[in-house]
Amino acid sequence: MxxxxxxxxxxxxxxxxxxxxxxxxxxxxxxxxxxxxxxxxxxxxxxxxxxxxxxxxxxxxxxxxxxxxxxxxxxxxxxxxxxxxxxxxxxxxxxxxxxxxxxxxxxxxxxxxxxxxxxxxxxxxxxxxxxxxxxxxxxxxxxxxxxxxxxxxxxxxxxxxxxxxxxxxxxxxxxxxxxxxxxxxxxxxxxxxxxxxxxxxxxxxxxxxxxxxxxxxxVPVSHDLSHCHARLPVQYVIRPRSADHPDYRGYAGQIAAGSFRVGEEVTVLPSGRTSKISGIDLLGEPVDVAWTTQSVTLLLEDDIDISRGDLIVPTKDAPATTQDIEATVCHVADAPLTVNHRVLLKHGTRTVKAIVKDIPSRLTLDDLSLHPHPGQLVANDIGRVKIRTAEPLPVDSYSDSRRTGSFILIDPNDGQTLTAGMVGESFASPEPVKDEAEDDGWDF
Known part of the structure; x- marks a missing residue:
C-alpha cells in the first residue's frame, strides 16, 4: 500500500x-x-x-x-x-x-x-x-x-x-x-x-x-485535515459480478471533508450502524489514507445495508441527525419561496421531502438591517428559514463544513433549484411566528 x-x-x-x-x-x-x-x-x-x-x-x-x-x-x-x-x-x-x-x-x-x-x-x-x-x-x-x-x-x-x-x-x-x-x-x-x-x-x-x-x-489554502470532520456522501454501491471478486462490496463517493484511514471505525448515517474501514481504493489501487476531494471506494469489515444518499463518518465525531433545520438561505428562483412551501431538500447525495415552516427574517444587504417575518423570499433575497424534513438528516454547521453544512431546495414539480442554504448561519434572527401549516400529507 x-x-x-x-x-x-x-x-x-x-x-x-x-x-x-x-x-x-x-x-x-x-x-x-x-x-x-x-x-x-x-x-x-x-x-x-x-x-x-x-x-x-x-x-x-x-x-x-x-x-x-x-x-x-x-x-x-x-x-x-x-x-x-x-x-x-x-x-x-x-x-x-x-x-x-x-x-x-x-x-x-x-x-x-x-x-x-x-x-x-x-x-x-x-x-x-x-x-x-x-x-x-x-x-x-x-x-x-x-x-x-x-x-x-x-x-x-x-x-x-x-x-x-x-x-x-x-x-x-x-x-x-x-x-x-x-x-x-x-x-x-x-x-x-x-x-x-x-x-x-x-x-x-x-x-x-x-x-x-x-x-x-x-495565499495559503487551508485544508487542515487534523481539524476537519471527515465526511463521505455515498454516491454508488459497487458490487462487481466477477469471479475474481465474488465478495467485493465498495461504497464509492467523493470525500467532502477530512480524511479516512484503513482501520478507522466509522458510522453510517442516518442508520447509525458502525463498522471499520478494511480498505480504500483510489483509482483502482489500494491506499492507506484518502482525503478531501478525492473520489474513492471504501470497503468495510461488516456487511451493512448502505445505499446512495447515506453518509459515512468517523464514529468519534459523527454529526447528530435532525428533521428540523434552521439556516440562512439565498433565494435564486424567480418564483418566491413562501411559508408552508413544499419542497425537496438535497443535502450531499440525499434528497428528501421538506416543508418551509417559517421565514423569521430577511436581510437587507444595503445596511445589514433585518425585516422580520417577511412571509416570502423573492429572487436574490437572503433570509432565515426553518425547515422540517420528512427524514432525519446528518447535517453539519456551515461554519464547520461548507460542503456538508450546505443544501439546496428544489421545486418538486419541475426540478428547478429554488434556494441555496447554509445550516446554522445566523444574523440576529427575531422570534419566530407560530406555524400555521395545513395538514395536506407533507406535514412531518
Whole structure:
C-alpha cells in the first residue's frame, strides 16, 4: 500500500477564487489581464478578442471580452452571468468565477463564491467604497470565504495617489472586519494598464506588497485535515459480478471533508450502524489514507445495508441527525419561496421531502438591517428559514463544513433549484411566528 506524509496531505495546488464589484469597476478586465499577462490565453482566443474589439472601434484589445462571452454581455458592456475560467501557472492551478455586479444578480455572486477560497472585490479608485462594495463584503462574510482581496482599480485615473488607496483600504478593511471577514489584503492596481496585476507597477513605488497574481499563487489554502470532520456522501454501491471478486462490496463517493484511514471505525448515517474501514481504493489501487476531494471506494469489515444518499463518518465525531433545520438561505428562483412551501431538500447525495415552516427574517444587504417575518423570499433575497424534513438528516454547521453544512431546495414539480442554504448561519434572527401549516400529507 502507498503511504502519504502529513505535508502531502496538507499540500494544495488548486485555488478557487471569485471576482466581484460594482458595474464598470473592471472585474472582467482584471480577469482578462490575468489570463493575458500570465500567458494563459490561446492564440485563437486573443485573435477573436482583437477582431471583436476592432469591430467596436477600439484600438487595443478589450481584455474583458476574454470572460464576457455572452452576446448580451458584449452588447451591454456588463457581466450578467458567472463566467468560469481555468488557468495555471508553474506554482498553482486556478478556477475563477467572474461574477456580475448588478444588485439584481446577487444570486449569481452567491453561486460563484459558494465554493471559493478567495474573493477579489474590486473598487473604482475614483468612487471608493460604495453600496455594492458593502454588499459584496457582506456576502463574502456570510459565505465564510476565508480570504478577501480588495483590488483598488483604475489607480491610473487618480494619478496613482497613495493617499487615495490608503483611505479606501482603511474604510473597507474596517467594514469587513466588523462583518467578521478573517483576512483582507488590499492591492492598488490598474487592470487596463496592467499595474500590479501580474507585473509590479513602476508607477506606484510606494507600494511594497504583492501583485494580484503573486498573492493568488502564495495565499495559503487551508485544508487542515487534523481539524476537519471527515465526511463521505455515498454516491454508488459497487458490487462487481466477477469471479475474481465474488465478495467485493465498495461504497464509492467523493470525500467532502477530512480524511479516512484503513482501520478507522466509522458510522453510517442516518442508520447509525458502525463498522471499520478494511480498505480504500483510489483509482483502482489500494491506499492507506484518502482525503478531501478525492473520489474513492471504501470497503468495510461488516456487511451493512448502505445505499446512495447515506453518509459515512468517523464514529468519534459523527454529526447528530435532525428533521428540523434552521439556516440562512439565498433565494435564486424567480418564483418566491413562501411559508408552508413544499419542497425537496438535497443535502450531499440525499434528497428528501421538506416543508418551509417559517421565514423569521430577511436581510437587507444595503445596511445589514433585518425585516422580520417577511412571509416570502423573492429572487436574490437572503433570509432565515426553518425547515422540517420528512427524514432525519446528518447535517453539519456551515461554519464547520461548507460542503456538508450546505443544501439546496428544489421545486418538486419541475426540478428547478429554488434556494441555496447554509445550516446554522445566523444574523440576529427575531422570534419566530407560530406555524400555521395545513395538514395536506407533507406535514412531518
Amino acid at each position: 502507498s503511504t502519504v506524509t502529513t505535508e502531502e496531505l496538507s499540500e494544495t495546488t488548486l485555488l478557487r477564487f471569485a471576482t466581484a464589484g460594482s458595474v464598470d469597476d473592471g472585474k472582467s478586465t482584471l480577469v482578462g489581464r490575468l489570463l493575458h499577462d500570465s500567458k494563459s490565453v490561446l492564440t485563437d482566443q486573443l485573435e477573436a478578442v482583437e477582431r471583436a474589439s476592432a469591430s467596436r472601434g477600439q484600438e487595443a484589445p478589450d481584455l474583458a471580452l476574454l470572460t464576457d462571452g455572452l452576446r448580451a454581455e458584449r452588447e451591454q458592456g456588463i457581466t450578467i452571468d458567472v463566467a468560469y475560467r481555468y488557468f495555471a501557472t508553474p506554482l498553482r492551478r486556478f478556477i475563477l468565477a467572474d461574477t456580475p455586479g448588478h444588485v439584481q444578480y446577487t444570486r449569481n455572486m452567491v453561486t460563484g463564491a459558494s465554493t471559493a477560497e478567495l474573493t477579489v472585490i474590486l473598487v473604482d479608485a475614483r468612487n471608493g467604497v460604495v453600496e455594492q462594495t458593502r454588499r459584496h463584503a457582506a456576502l463574502a462574510a456570510l459565505l465564510r470565504v476565508p480570504h478577501v482581496v480588495l483590488a483598488v482599480n483604475k489607480m491610473d485615473l487618480v494619478g496613482y495617489e497613495e493617499k487615495v488607496f490608503a483611505a479606501i483600504a482603511e474604510e473597507f478593511t474596517a467594514y469587513a472586519t466588523e462583518l467578521g471577514v478573517p483576512e483582507v489584503t488590499a492591492i492598488p492596481i490598474s487592470a487596463l494598464v496592467g499595474d500590479n496585476v501580474v507585473e509590479p507597477s513602476a508607477n506606484m513605488d510606494w507600494y511594497g506588497g504583492p501583485t494580484v497574481l503573486e498573492h493568488l499563487e502564495t
